[in-house]
Amino acid sequence: MTPKVLISDKMDPKAAAIFRERGIEVDEKPGLGKDELKAIIRDYHGLAIRSATKVTADVLDAATSLKVVGRAGIGVDNVDIAAATARGVVVMNTPFGNSITTAEHAVALMFALARQLPEADASTQAGKWEKNRFMGVELTAKTLGLIGAGNIGSIVASRALGLKMKVVAFDPFLTPERALELGVEKVELDALLARADFITLHTPLTDQTRGILSREALARTKPGVRIINCARGGLIDEAALKEALDSGQVAGAALDVFETEPATASPLFGTPGFISTPHLGASTSEAQVNVAIQVAEQMSDFLLLGGVTNAINMPSLSAEEAPRLKPYMALAEKLGRLAGQVLGEEVRSVAVEVEGAAAELNPKPITGAVLAGLMGTYSQTVNMVNAPVLAKERGLDVREVRHDREGDYHTLVRVTVGTDAGERGVAGTLFGNKAPRLVEMFGVGVEAELAGAMLYIVNNDAPGFIGKLGTTLGEAGINIATFNLGRRDAGGEAVALVAVDGEVPAAVVEQLCGLEGVREVVPLRF
Numbered sequence: 001m002t003p004k005v006l007i008s009d010k011m012d013p014k015a016a017a018i019f020r021e022r023g024i025e026v027d028e029k030p031g032l033g034k035d036e037l038k039a040i041i042r043d044y045h046g047l048a049i050r051s052a053t054k055v056t057a058d059v060l061d062a063a064t065s066l067k068v069v070g071r072a073g074i075g076v077d078n079v080d081i082a083a084a085t086a087r088g089v090v091v092m093n094t095p096f097g098n099s100i101t102t103a104e105h106a107v108a109l110m111f112a113l114a115r116q117l118p119e120a121d122a123s124t125q126a127g128k129w130e131k132n133r134f135m136g137v138e139l140t141a142k143t144l145g146l147i148g149a150g151n152i153g154s155i156v157a158s159r160a161l162g163l164k165m166k167v168v169a170f171d172p173f174l175t176p177e178r179a180l181e182l183g184v185e186k187v188e189l190d191a192l193l194a195r196a197d198f199i200t201l202h203t204p205l206t207d208q209t210r211g212i213l214s215r216e217a218l219a220r221t222k223p224g225v226r227i228i229n230c231a232r233g234g235l236i237d238e239a240a241l242k243e244a245l246d247s248g249q250v251a252g253a254a255l256d257v258f259e260t261e262p263a264t265a266s267p268l269f270g271t272p273g274f275i276s277t278p279h280l281g282a283s284t285s286e287a288q289v290n291v292a293i294q295v296a297e298q299m300s301d302f303l304l305l306g307g308v309t310n311a312i313n314m315p316s317l318s319a320e321e322a323p324r325l326k327p328y329m330a331l332a333e334k335l336g337r338l339a340g341q342v343l344g345e346e347v348r349s350v351a352v353e354v355e356g357a358a359a360e361l362n363p364k365p366i367t368g369a370v371l372a373g374l375m376g377t378y379s380q381t382v383n384m385v386n387a388p389v390l391a392k393e394r395g396l397d398v399r400e401v402r403h404d405r406e407g408d409y410h411t412l413v414r415v416t417v418g419t420d421a422g423e424r425g426v427a428g429t430l431f432g433n434k435a436p437r438l439v440e441m442f443g444v445g446v447e448a449e450l451a452g453a454m455l456y457i458v459n460n461d462a463p464g465f466i467g468k469l470g471t472t473l474g475e476a477g478i479n480i481a482t483f484n485l486g487r488r489d490a491g492g493e494a495v496a497l498v499a500v501d502g503e504v505p506a507a508v509v510e511q512l513c514g515l516e517g518v519r520e521v522v523p524l525r526f
Contacts, residue, residue, distance in 0.1 A: 003303040005046035008032050008053045011072055012292035015048060022300040038062040046299045048072065049079075051279075057083035070299040072291040073098060073282055074152075075232055076312055077205055085313040088383035092298050092311050095151055097291035098282035103155035105281045106200050106230040109254035113198075113226045114139055116252075118275050137197075140164045145196025147212060148203030148231065149174045149184065156200060157184050168192050171203075193220045198228065205232035215240035218250065226252040230281040233259040242267045245274060256281050314385050315364035325361055328413065329369040329384075331428045331436035334450040334526055335415045336373025338426055338438070341524050342456055347374065349418035350396055355403035357411035357433075363400045370415050371398065409439065441495060446486035448497045454524040455504060460517035461487045461494040468515050473500065476508045493519075 003024045007016060010030040019026040024046075032040075034054065041047065041063040048070045049055065055069055060083050069079055071093040084091050112118060115136035123130050144160045146153045149171040157167045167184040170192045179186040189212075192199070199221070203209045213227070213236040227250060229236055238259055244250040245268075254275040258266060261279060268274050282291070301307035306326060307319030317325065332352070340347070352367045371387035375394075382390060391398055397418070409429040416425035427440040428450075438448045441456075459465055466483075473480060479501040487494040504523050512521045 003045045004043060005048060005299060005303070006041065006044040007048045008037060009048075009050035009072075010052075011048065011050060011295075012289050014289060015072070015292035015296040018293060018296035019300060022304060024300055024303060034059065041066065046070065046303055048295055048299060051075065051078055053078065055079040055084065060084055060087050060089060063087075063089070068092065068299055068302050070094075070295040072295040074102075075204065077232065079312075081312055085386050085389050088385045090302060090308060090311050090385055091313050092295070092302070092309065094291045094294040094298070095310055097294045098284075098287035099151045099155055101284045101287035102230055102281035103152050103159065105256060105277075106152075106156050106202070106228050107159050109228045109230065109256065109275060109277070110139065110144075110198055110200065110226070112275055113228065113252040113254050113273075139198075141166070142197040143168060143195050145192040145199040146170070146184065147189070147192065147199065147201045147235075149179075149182065150202060152231075153200075153202035154182050156202065157182050165198075168195060189217070190220060193217060194222060196222060196225060198226045200228040201231045201235050203231055203235065205234050210234050211237055213237065213241070215243070218244045221249065223249055224251040226250070226254075228254045230256040233257040233261060233263075238266065238268055242271055245271050314368065314388075315362070317362060317365050321362055325365050327430050327434045327436065328358055328361060328366055328411075331430060332366045332369035332413055332415070333373035333376075334436055335413060335426050335428050335438070336370035337376060337526060338373075338441070338450060338456075338524065339415055339417050339424070340374040340377035342522050343417060343419060343424065344377070346419040346421075347396065347417045348420065349398070350374065350391070351399045351401060351414075351416040351418075353401040353403060353412075353414040353416070355412045355414075356406040356409060358413055359402045359404060363402060366413065367398065367400055370413075371396075374415075374417070412439075414440075438497070441486070441497070444486040444488055444493070444495045446484055446495055446497055448484035449482070449499070450524075450526045451499065452481070452526060453500050453503055454526065455496070455498040455500060455509075455512070456520070456522040456524055457496040457498065457512065457518065458520040459494050459496070459515075460519070461489075461491050462517050465494075465515070465517055466496075469496070469498070469512065472508070472511055472515065473498075473504075476505070476511070478502065478504060478508065 005019050005024055005026045007028045016026050016028055038059055045065055046068045050072050057080050066089050068090045074093055074095050076093050079091055081091055116134045120134045143166045146169040149169040160167050161183050168187045169184045170189045174186050215237055218240050241253055252273040256277045257279055298309045301319040305319045306322035308317040352370050368384040368387055371391050372382055372384050375382045375387055375390055412429050414425055414427040416423050424442045428436055428438050431437050438450055481499040481501055484497040509521050
């Protein structure tokens, strides 16, 4: 099936051109209303957006074929990430396409605040010559406080250091090594507020960052501080900022983003020392082209090759890695599905071990495939995107183990599940580096292809059992496709994996359970 993508916001034409060059069908319909979007979204596998389209839970409910949402830009607060994840939809953004543009805008606003450029321009063009009114400050030797030292924040830091400023940064994810590399001093928020002459924000809007510059935080700032926000609206308490500007605690503020946008009215408008721009952080011709190209390439890689780049809700998987990982993910999904069908919802923990050639690969997609197979036995909507979230919700303890050793097989994936009764494991390999094969099941060596309808049977190893099994299935009109056997020791526990043509009725399963020596019969479907 040819993938189909909808571009629902105004985007550079190069995005649509890339989709078409890659063989993807694309429709460009910017400006759709919510109801219009809901009416047509079910036909699309990908949705490319900017900031105007709101991908809400009810839009996602209507998007029954949707696999990926690509945001041409950084912020994804117009996408319900939790709802997308629950529905197995990958959400991507393009965090690097407009980074320089946004960083430069923040630096431009910092200069504008320092030298009161908008007010001086308005005064001069009004025929006034108020040279003594506009006394600015130098940036040299001032302390810049970065709230958020990620991609954009690090670019701002570089520019500020070039201006001979001192840079301090608050970012819980900033390591001492990275701070040293950037040439900044890592500090706690209170220290930044107390020391910074200029504060610029470069953090996403989350429950932890919402209102990070609250009334209380603004009161702890260095008197006369100047504040710039080109990140997200809602990081600053705008009413409190107005009060701080009026009192002189804050000497100037420049906002490119507002809590409510479009910001057609704000208590800050008209306040002396306040500068505003209409969310122009990413508004350069270079940035518009860059993010459009990046989102189209990322979505195309995902829809055609399985590559996952800059995803918000699942680990990255490059387009180069995807072909190598694809057979391993198929093997992992089958192993998880096998364990899930046999053990049901008794699973309490999952350990995914890789060794040999498998140990050289990215383990996250393999683990995601195991979980998708495991929980796919009782959820029809589970996939690699939402499986880790569902596992966490169920309280599953998930572990990944990588072994450098190579055992009997050149590559091996082992899935060990913990239940109240103990741990049980299954293991598999790839034949010819592409064909998944089961090689061990619950401690018994069994070589089998996991495909179609199968029966998992545990019985006492005794003469005549295979004949009785075959007779029972034959009398029920069920043809055996393949028969795979294993046992712990002679006369002990034996395991059979029987591939059959078609589903096995419950009545026949009951007959099999009644055969002498049978301990367990579980119908399987792959």
